[in-house]
Amino acid sequence: MGSLGIMIGTWLAGFLTLAILSFLYKDNPFYKLAEHVYVGVSAGYWLIYVAFFDVEPMLVETFMTETGLERWILLVPAALGVIMLSRWFPKIAWLSRWPIAFTVGVGAGLGITANIQGYVVPQLQATLLPMTGFNLVSLNNLVLVVGVVTTILYFYFSKPHKGVLGWAAKVGIVFIMISFGASFGYTLMARISLLIGRLYFLFSDLLHVID
Amino acid sequence: MVRFFGADRTARVHPLTVVLILGVLTLSGGDAFAQGDPSAEGGPPLPIACAVSAEDAPEDGGGSILVTWELTDPGGREDEILGFDVLRYAPGEEPASIGEVPATDTEYTDSNTEDGTSYQYVVRTRTPFGHTDSEPSPAAVSSAQWFAKSRLGVLVIAALFCGAVLFYIQRAKKGGELFIREIPGLEAVDDAVGRATEMGRPVLFVPGIELVTEVGTLAALTILGHVAKRVARHGTPLHVPCADPIVMATAQEIVKASYAEVGRPDEYDPSRVAYLTYDQFGYTAGVNGMMLRDRPEAVFLIGTFYAESLILAETGHSIGAIQIAGTKETSQLPFFVAACDYTLIGEELFAASSYLSREPVMLGSLKGQDLTKLWIVYVIILAVVVGTVGYMVSADGGSALTKIFEFVKSWFN
Structure with missing residues (x-):
């Protein structure tokens, strides 16, 4: 049963991979099927994940085990979560703005704080x-x-980009574009490795063409 | 010479005495050296971890003690050390191991202490020939500190930044004119909505895949309000697929308010501001499908995006939609620049939301940020000039200017 289950799972994964890749040709029923299965399954997965890995351990279990302030402070997020559900009742739907705020x-x-300290x-x-x-x-330090x-000055919005500020901003955008080019190439290589990984799955796990 | 446990117990004894002691122990079947005595295994003497000190970990929220140690008299045999074990005990307890440290380290942070309880530590040195325990450290007690002095720079910059923002917000509220330059790409918003209206096709606004707590998502939602007003005026359908339920709820409120503001509340359709899934590529697949089937004429990719950015932008490009993108994620901006018609780069995204809303709070924030940027530019230029002149005056870095430069640099550590 175990090996049969693995075999079915592998073929299903292979079919869904090919169905998603068929998007490269054009939109078609196989892609639509894979897309809807993916969206539906992932939405369900995250629902369960939030319930059992966020709400249960961080709210319910912590409330049962903690004492004092650590316990009762949990009523605040719990109340905000319940108030969020007021969106279903038009007369009190405005209450849901509180947890959002x-x-x-x-x-x-x-x-x-995080940006100042971290960046x-x-x-x-x-x-x-x-x-x-x-x-x-x-020379390296100067560059x-x-x-x-000049990059900081490009993002200065309080004055029009004219005169000295204009020139500095132009130099800044050149630096920005050079860094984008480098980043583009770097990320592209990472994406190609993802593609190689998926092709390896197809030819190795599914078709056994390569070891 | 034979080393016993503990540095302070090291003593020189006559070889005959050693032979006698070993003989007695062997006859008695004693295992006094079963743990750690190298001579019992025929190995050479061990380096000893000693001078172990323990103190409350500085500038933390409590619950941590920093343990440090140094080897005394290792005899040049540090390379033999395999690693260290840190043992801890409170009054009335037996020492118990709480962590292992590589041979290259000489400190360990015990992050599992109870504030107010006194702890002592023993460091055990491990070698191929056995192990040796240090003398117990002095007692240490962990506690929380109110201020982290090393973060004074962060506090000063945050205070200056917040002060500048508050100053300009007050100024904007009092009706002061705050100039913001035009932002390329924003003019294209109206053109894109107009083109979608002419073509009789919908507008798609993708607010990114992050939570509402992300500043990029907040900026995207502000721009969504502006787009929704334009769309409502023209009667063009607006689709907003969301990856997070709170973002969806917020987006619904914003779009609803925008429709009401232009006098068309009845045309607001909450089902068009919908939740897809929080899964990154599940969301991407869903949005791709919407692009292919609804064939929007204008696509806004504004918010926080990661690896899905190019997939979305390429799909939008393939259906011939006019695309306006914006994100603060520098690793994704190159893809938007390559595949979209207009791109709001980094902070332009936040400036755009202020520019469009014209709200005093947002305008004041932007002006405050601009002032902070100027201060940063001044600090960089002044410090670099001072440092450079300092090195020109004295190449060995001994001039007063160099010392000032080093002080400024260390202040931002």
């Missing part, structure tokens, strides 16, 4: 590179400092 506010607040300060520190003489290290400063 709470979520948005927390997200924005956390984002400020702004390290980037600022890493850009403080002096020129120590006429050598390649100094880096000019790149960072």
Whole structure:
């Protein structure tokens, strides 16, 4: 039964892979089938995942095991979750804006500290590179400092891009596009490795053409 | 010379004494050296972990003690060490191992302590010939600290940033004129909606795959409000597939409010702002299907995107739709730049949402961010100039200017 189950699973995965890849030709019933199965199954999967890996351990079990403030504070997210369901009742649907506002506010607040600590300060520190003489290290430092400063100035919105600011912004967009080119090539290679992985599955696990 | 357990117990004894002691122990079948004595296994003496110290882990929320140690008198045999075991005990307890540390490390953070309880630590040095325990460390107690001094730089920048934002928000609320330059791509929004109306085809707005707590999603939802107003005026269908239920609920509220604002609340259809799935590629497959079957004339890919960005943008390109994209994810921007007609790059996304809404809070935030950017540019230029001049004056880095530069740099650590 075990091997039969594995065989059926492999053939099903192979069929769905080919059905999704058939999209490269054009939209067709096989792609539609695979798409709807994928969307439906993944929606169901996430429903179960949230119920058993978020709500149950983080809310229900924690409420049962914790004591004191750690226990009763959990009533706040529980209440916000219940209030969210008020959307189903038009007369009190406005209540659902409270948990939304709470979520948005927390997200924005956390984002400020996280971005300053995680991006702004390290980037600022890493850009403080002096020129120590006429050598390649100094040239490298100069390019880096000019790149960072002009890129920041490209994203300065309080003045029109004219004059000195205009020139700095133009240099900045050149740096941005060069980095995009490098990023494009790098990511493309990663995607090709994903394709190779899927083709390997088809030719190895499904067709046994290669070991 | 024979080493016993503990550095302070190391003693020089006469070889005859050793022979006598070993003989007595052998006759008595004793296993006093069963754990760790190298001589019992015929191996050479061991390096000993000693001078173990333990202190409350600095600048944390409590529950951690930092244990450090150094080898004394290893005799150049550090390479023989296989690793260290850290043992902990509280008063009245037996030492128990709480972690293993590679031979290259000399510190361990015990992140499982109870604040207010006194702990002592023993470090066990492991070698191929056995192990040796250190003397117990002094007692240490963990506690939480109110301030992390090493993050003073973050606090100052956050305070300056928030101060600038609040200042400009107040200014905007009082009616002050806040200039924001035109953002390329925004003018195309009206053109795209107009073209969809002329062609009698719908508009598709994809708000990304992240949660509503993501700033990229928040910016996308603001732009959605602007697009929804344009769409409502023209009577063009608007589809908004969502990957998160809260994003869907928020998007429904925004689209509903937009339709009401332009006087067409009856034309709002909540089923067009729908939830698909939170699964990344399940969502991508669903949106692709919508593009192929509904054939929207205008596609907005605005929000937080990851690996699905190129798949979505390529599908939109293949159906001939005018595409306007925007994301803060720098790794995905190249794909949008390559496959879309207009792209809001990084912070242009946030600026666009402020530009379109013209709300004092958002305008003030943008102006505050701009001021912070200028400060950062000034700091970089000034510090680099000072550092460079310092190195020109004294190539060995000994000048006062170099010291000022190093101080500024270390301040942002």
